[in-house]
Amino acid sequence: MTRKTRIKKEELEKEILELIRENPKGLTIKEIADALNICRNTAAKYLSSLARSGEIEERGLGPSKLYYPSKRVQVKGFIDFIKRYGIIMVDSKYNIVDLNSTAANLMGLRSKKDYIGTSVKNYPPFLKNSELCEALNRAVYGEEIAIRDFRDAESFEDIMYYDFTFIPCVYESGEKGAIVIMENITDLRKMEEERKRFLEEREILYDELKQRVKDNLQLIVSMLNLQLRSSKSKNVADELKTALNRIKSIAILHERIYSEESPLEIDIGDYIRSILKSLYLSYEKDPNKIVFSVDSNNIKIDMRKAIPSGIIITELVSNSLKHAFPKDEEGKIWVTIKKIGNICVMEIGDNGSGLPKDVNLQKPTTLGLTIVKTLVEQLNGVINVERRDGTVYKIEFPL
Numbered sequence: 457m458t459r460k461t462r463i464k465k466e467e468l469e470k471e472i473l474e475l476i477r478e479n480p481k482g483l484t485i486k487e488i489a490d491a492l493n494i495c496r497n498t499a500a501k502y503l504s505s506l507a508r509s510g511e512i513e514e515r516g517l518g519p520s521k522l523y524y525p526s527k528r529v530q531v532k533g534f535i536d537f538i539k540r541y542g543i544i545m546v547d548s549k550y551n552i553v554d555l556n557s558t559a560a561n562l563m564g565l566r567s568k569k570d571y572i573g574t575s576v577k578n579y580p581p582f583l584k585n586s587e588l589c590e591a592l593n594r595a596v597y598g599e600e601i602a603i604r605d606f607r608d609a610e611s612f613e614d615i616m617y618y619d620f621t622f623i624p625c626v627y628e629s630g631e632k633g634a635i636v637i638m639e640n641i642t643d644l645r646k647m648e649e650e651r652k653r654f655l656e657e658r659e660i661l662y663d664e665l666k667q668r669v670k671d672n673l674q675l676i677v678s679m680l681n682l683q684l685r686s687s688k689s690k691n692v693a694d695e696l697k698t699a700l701n702r703i704k705s706i707a708i709l710h711e712r713i714y715s716e717e718s719p720l721e722i723d724i725g726d727y728i729r730s731i732l733k734s735l736y737l738s739y740e741k742d743p744n745k746i747v748f749s750v751d752s753n754n755i756k757i758d759m760r761k762a763i764p765s766g767i768i769i770t771e772l773v774s775n776s777l778k779h780a781f782p783k784d785e786e787g788k789i790w791v792t793i794k795k796i797g798n799i800c801v802m803e804i805g806d807n808g809s810g811l812p813k814d815v816n817l818q819k820p821t822t823l824g825l826t827i828v829k830t831l832v833e834q835l836n837g838v839i840n841v842e843r844r845d846g847t848v849y850k851i852e853f854p855l
Contacts, residue, residue, distance in 0.1 A: 465502075468492070468494070468498075468502060469502055469505075469506060471492055472488060472492065472499070472502055472503065472506065472512075473506065473511060473512065475488060475491055475492065476488070476512055476523055476524065476525055477525045480524065480525055481524075482515070482522035482523060482524045483522065483523055484521065484522060484523075485499050485500050485503065485521065485523075488503065488523065503523055507523070508628065512524065512525060513525075535554065535555070535556040536556050536557060538556055538558065539557075539558055540558070540639065541558060541637050541638065541639050542555070542556065542558040542559030542560075542561075542562045542563070542636075542637070542638040542639070542640075543555065543556045543558070543559055543635065543636070543637055543638075544559045544576060544635070544636040544638070545625070545633065545634075545635050545636075546576050546592070546596075546633055546634050546635075546636065547627070547631055547632075547633045548596055548631055548632045548633055549575070550575050550576050550577055550592060550596070551573055551574060551575055551576070552571055552572050552573065552574060552575075552576050553572070553627070553633065554572060555568050555571075555572075556568075559636075559638065562581075562618075562638060562640055563579045563580055563581070564579070564580055564612070565579060576592070576636070577589055577592075580608070580610070580612070581606070581608040581610075581616070581618065584610070585608075585610070587603065587606075588603070588606070588620065591603055591620065591622045592622060592634060592636065594622070595622035595623060595624050595634035595636075596624065596632055596633060596634045597624075597632070598624045598632075599622075599624065600621070600622065600623055600624065601620075601621070601622040602619075602620065602621050602622075603618075603619070603620040603621075603622075604619050604620075605617060605619065605641070605645070606618045606619070606620055614642075615642075616640065616642050617640075617641045617642045617644075617645040618638050618639060618640060618641060618642075619638070619639045619641055620636065620637070620638050621636070621637040621638075622634055622635075622636055622637075623635045623636075623637070670707075670711075673703060673706065673707040674707070676703050677700060677703055677704065677707065680696055680699060680700040680703065681700065683696055684696040684697060684700065694778075697738060697739075698774060698823075698824065700738065701734070701735060701738055701770055701774055702767060702770060702771075702827075704731075704734050704738075704770075705731050705734075705766045705767055705769075705770040706763065706766070706767070708727065708730045708731055708734060708766070709722070709727060709759075709762055709763055709766050711730075720758065720759055721756040721757065721758060721759065722756060722757065722759060722762050723752070723754065723755075723756055724752050724755050724756065724757050724762060724765065724793055725750055725751075725752025725753075725754065725755070725793065727762060727766060728750050728752065728766070728769055728791050728793075729750050731766055731769060731770055731773070732748050732750065732773060732789075732791070735770065735773055735774060735777060736748070736777070739774070739777045739778065741777055745784065745785075745786045745787075746777070746781055746786065746787050746788070746789060747787075747788050747789070748773075748788070748789045748790065748791075749788070749789075749790045749791075750790070750791050750792075751790070751791070751792045751793070752791075752792075752793040753793065753794060753795065755793055755794075755795050755800070757800060757855060758855070761800075761835060761853070761855070764831040764832075764834050764835055765802065765835070767827065767831055768802075768804075768827075768828050768831050768832065768851065769791060769802075769804060771824045771825070771827055771828050772804045772828065772849055773789060773791070773804065774824065775824060776789050776804075776806040776808060776847070777789070779808070779809070780806045780808025780809055780810075780846065780847065781806075781808050781809070782809065785808070787806060787807050787808050787846075788806065788807050789805070789806045790803075790804075790805055790806075791803070791804050795855065798854055798855050799852055799853070799854055799855065800852070800853055800854075800855050801850070801851075801852050802849075802850070802851045802852075803848060803849070803850050803851075804848070804849045804851075805846060805847060805848035805849065806846045806847055807845055807846040808846050808847065809846075810843050810846055810847055811841060811843055811847040813843070817829060817839055817840075817841055832851055832853070835853035835854075836853060836854055837851055837852055837853025837854070838851070838852055838853075839851045
């Protein structure tokens, strides 16, 4: 076909397409031939070619056959509308049949028209890459291949990451080929790497913070123990022991936090048992004489509420151990925790000698009960005391 003939053919096809698009209700071969002043056979030949390519649609049979504008989007035109993914269509010899502008940009090609008909293996990232070329070969022979998180360190100055999908296809001529879908995930990969680095750095800082808190609490405990052993005044020794127990309750909580699967919540029952064991050792009480029990119903509470709860229990149980059982009497100390809706109900009690009647929790005169009142308020809770067969404190606060 000469250049003049080819131009004439393209012009005639264009005229036929324009005529049909101007008449969306459809035209017959005769109507098209008459309108363009060409013979029916010529019109039929061009209409058949345009119908096969999908640019127009034909309906009916024989002389009554009508030709309409196509409602289908051409693949070659369609891929240019896809901006997120690079799409490359290749034939059985791996020559580029078509590609969209995104693919051209990813491959570093200036103008896609200059590369149609040339081998895709001549351009990055396929150039000299056996993995991609092998996937392309397998796709041409009918196998769908996916390559994820492909690292390209050779094609450009910066390292690039892609996701590839290779899909087998067959062209109208019957020739086998493949469609390559590629997505540039470099920015996503960089964000993931930055996030991973941030988490690793935070983990290092968290471990360092844990160790420093532990060391500092241990240092305070050691200093108070030294002071306690050197004190000659019983009143001073008692005050130091009380302060020491408060610090220990916080230290125990930190140990619990670091051992929990979720550091934001802790098993309050295990925490309280550890506190009571520490207090018994501190006050040198025999757990066979003064029996303690903890019933927590496996409740877990927020770390921010666990700290004041632990100190409150430390204060109230310390009072029981110091004052409820004079002359080494036998007795019981218990702590129960229930969850009623969104409310935590704590009960700390003993069956000892009872709380003096002149003690008013709303106007405390001792440091320990002042701390209890302050921490209950910090929890947005309320505290009540019952003087029956000993002393029972009931504390309620929202979880």
